[in-house]
Amino acid sequence: MSLLVPVMVRGINNLSDARYCAGMGAESLTFRLDPSFADYLTPEAVQELSGWVAGVQLIGEFDTLPVAEINGLVQQCGLHAVLLHRRRPADELAQLTVPVLKLTTWIPDMMPEDVELRFREQAPHYLGFVLATPPSPLPNPAELLRLTEQARTYTIWLGAGFAPDMLRTFVDKVRPAGIVLQGGDEIKPGLRDFDEMEAVFEQLEID
Secondary structure (H helix, E strand, O other): OOEOOOEEEEOOOOHHHHHHHHHOOOOEEEEEOOOOOOOOOOHHHHHHHHOOOOOOEEEEEEOOOOHHHHHHHHHHHOOOEEEEOOOOOHHHHHHOOOOEEEEOOOOOOOOHHHHHHHHHHHHHHOOEEEEOOOOOOOOOHHHHHHHHHHHHHOOEEEEHHHOOOOHHHHHHHHOOOEEEEEOOOOOEOOEOOOHHHHHHHHHHEOO
């Protein structure tokens, strides 16, 4: 399936999600490999899941794990990139062996110039920024305009929940680098409800 914009699916923890998302045309799948996460996966589990999919980028999510250990897991799991949950010094980022994405939080009351400064200072060190969790309430028209301007300047991935109604219209207007979805848990081994995720993929499908 060809999609209007790349799709990243975060938090893959089961084979149903991995195979479904890869088959629907997702560009990348993320796996939480940092033991600081309550739902982290072992490298052996990631190796097993990734062995069933092809044609997707494998991304590891990390929070506090030291760079040397991240690099070890990159090699062990065949990761193509990492998604960091917190900001790290430039010298640490330079030691990573694959491209780095940064998980970013939307701060509604942050001054526009401060948001711009945050992106501008960090952009040289990251492949892009992932704003996966939309705020509540959603950005107002003025904030959405600024977000659109930022998406034209920087590589920004947005959670599907940022779209107030029609995701396809939102993507056409804002033009993010990609859309982010959240993986889920199986109801039981081999059984998973994909209705919500399927609706997103259908909206993004190129006719």
